[in-house]
Amino acid sequence: MEVSNKVTKEKPRNLWKEVDFNKYQWHVTISSITTEEVDDKIVYMEDLEKRKEAYGICGECNEPGTGSKWCQPCNMKRFKENFKNWTSGNNDIDELIQYSQLNAVFDTKYLEWIPYERFQNVTYITRGGFGEIYSAYWPEGYIFYWDIEKQEWKRSTGKKVALKSLINTSEIISPDFINEIRSHLQIYFEAIVQCFGITQNPNTKDYMMVLNYCENGNLRNIYLNKPNYSSKILHLLRIANGLLDIHNAEKVHKDFHSGNILHGSGVYISDLGMCEPANNKEQSVKREGVYGVLPYMAPEVLRGYQYTKAADIYSFGIIMNEYLSEEIPFNDVPHDHILAVKICEGLRPKISDDVPKFFVELIMKCWNVNAEYRPTAKELYQLLKKWREEQYHIYSRIYSQMNNYKNIRENKLKKRLNENKSKNIETHPQAIYTSRRLNFKDLPEPVKSSDLSSLQFIADTVQLVPANPISECFDCQV
Numbered sequence: 001m002e003v004s005n006k007v008t009k010e011k012p013r014n015l016w017k018e019v020d021f022n023k024y025q026w027h028v029t030i031s032s033i034t035t036e037e038v039d040d041k042i043v044y045m046e047d048l049e050k051r052k053e054a055y056g057i058c059g060e061c062n063e064p065g066t067g068s069k070w071c072q073p074c075n076m077k078r079f080k081e082n083f084k085n086w087t088s089g090n091n092d093i094d095e096l097i098q099y100s101q102l103n104a105v106f107d108t109k110y111l112e113w114i115p116y117e118r119f120q121n122v123t124y125i126t127r128g129g130f131g132e133i134y135s136a137y138w139p140e141g142y143i144f145y146w147d148i149e150k151q152e153w154k155r156s157t158g159k160k161v162a163l164k165s166l167i168n169t170s171e172i173i174s175p176d177f178i179n180e181i182r183s184h185l186q187i188y189f190e191a192i193v194q195c196f197g198i199t200q201n202p203n204t205k206d207y208m209m210v211l212n213y214c215e216n217g218n219l220r221n222i223y224l225n226k227p228n229y230s231s232k233i234l235h236l237l238r239i240a241n242g243l244l245d246i247h248n249a250e251k252v253h254k255d256f257h258s259g260n261i262l263h264g265s266g267v268y269i270s271d272l273g274m275c276e277p278a279n280n281k282e283q284s285v286k287r288e289g290v291y292g293v294l295p296y297m298a299p300e301v302l303r304g305y306q307y308t309k310a311a312d313i314y315s316f317g318i319i320m321n322e323y324l325s326e327e328i329p330f331n332d333v334p335h336d337h338i339l340a341v342k343i344c345e346g347l348r349p350k351i352s353d354d355v356p357k358f359f360v361e362l363i364m365k366c367w368n369v370n371a372e373y374r375p376t377a378k379e380l381y382q383l384l385k386k387w388r389e390e391q392y393h394i395y396s397r398i399y400s401q402m403n404n405y406k407n408i409r410e411n412k413l414k415k416r417l418n419e420n421k422s423k424n425i426e427t428h429p430q431a432i433y434t435s436r437r438l439n440f441k442d443l444p445e446p447v448k449s450s451d452l453s454s455l456q457f458i459a460d461t462v463q464l465v466p467a468n469p470i471s472e473c474f475d476c477q478v
Helices: 049-053 073-081 091-103 175-186 219-225 230-248 309-325 337-344 358-364 377-390 395-418 450-452
Strands: 118-128 131-138 143-146 153-156 159-166 195-202 207-212 261-263 267-268 290-292 436-438
Touching: 049 450, 073 091, 073 143, 091 175, 091 195, 159 175, 175 195, 175 207, 195 290, 195 450, 219 309, 230 267, 230 309, 230 377, 309 358, 309 377, 358 395, 377 395
Parallel strands: none
Antiparallel strands: 118 131, 131 159, 143 153, 159 207, 195 207, 261 267, 290 436
8 A cells, every 4th residue: 555755734723722711812912011001901921821822823833822813923924915906106105004913912903904995885974183984884894803713804894984085185184193093903893993904086086094983973963862870880891991001002092082982893992093193292282282072171281281191080080070971071051261261260060960879970080170080991991890789789988879869860861752753952042062182271270079068159050060089089978
């Protein structure tokens, strides 16, 4: 019997694990540098055993995965082999996309160049503070893993996406455009709108980001038109999770307001164009002013001080109250110098009487004029996670107060619908909710918390901020 000298190569097998996302994050973290806000789900690149435990091993190179169904070294080679088959026509964008593909540890960490003709049904949606938004249908969809057994990319076919352009990116690529894309790559994505790649409008020649489409619009649209009172703690938890991801990447959002919180299959933070390092020493806001939406901006930022993580927390407090009270902050007054002065003097939006007491205290902690007394994103995330769990324990105070809040709100909604009334909110013509440059002069020093008790404001708008630190909020019995 003749024995063949040919060695049969074994067909690669799928050896990935189904990831327990309650225990591990979707992909590894490259740096071993930790901060006080790191959460427990992080898997570091250097920890081979934990990577193997979390993701399994690659059926081709037999090394632990770098994310769910993802092997960075093997996929890097596949991407690199394809570089010759595409170009954006702009060296900076080509280099950015190539860098992302060579270093991607997961499907949310790479970009593609997507020719515009691959999109169908491109439809204008709106114009924001910095550019225009369109919706489109992407039949091909994005890559989310390499099918080892079939030896081909697996794509999420039939994907609806948002196309976001920044004004005047056709001839000179805006640093803000590049910064926003880099921020999407650097921040762990679970509660952040995903960026799939870049395209170019053939008519305007403007470059456009290709983003996940959120069909339900922003947070304001949800509470005005499709409120779900049982899901409010969950939604706030998701927002806190996204903010924690931003802060864990040692960045600050800087433009955090309800218009930048989107809802689709979940709740997501969007518009990372103003994200920058949290320890940026080169900010020149005192000279140039600051960008943002006035009602959501911390008093110290209005006065020109460096934007910090604590400033994002202040904005989260405004968003949290807006979502629970279902009232747009300061919608009945001009967003001008007078309002900026009052915010520095301690003025805050009204908290509705039916908002659960445990939320009221947390909201006011986020609003504290002393930034060091505001909670961190990790504290917010942990507390909201605890409340989310207690929401279903029928003997807990969280269950009782949330059930009462839900009943009151649903009765109000039912009454309004029975009276055939829509919730049309009249907004002052000078109340502006798109981001813009603000440069207010001669604002007063923000009032210290200990001084707030002596101030009297208009009865229907004032909320005073307590002076005690956040640790008392976690132990409070209300």
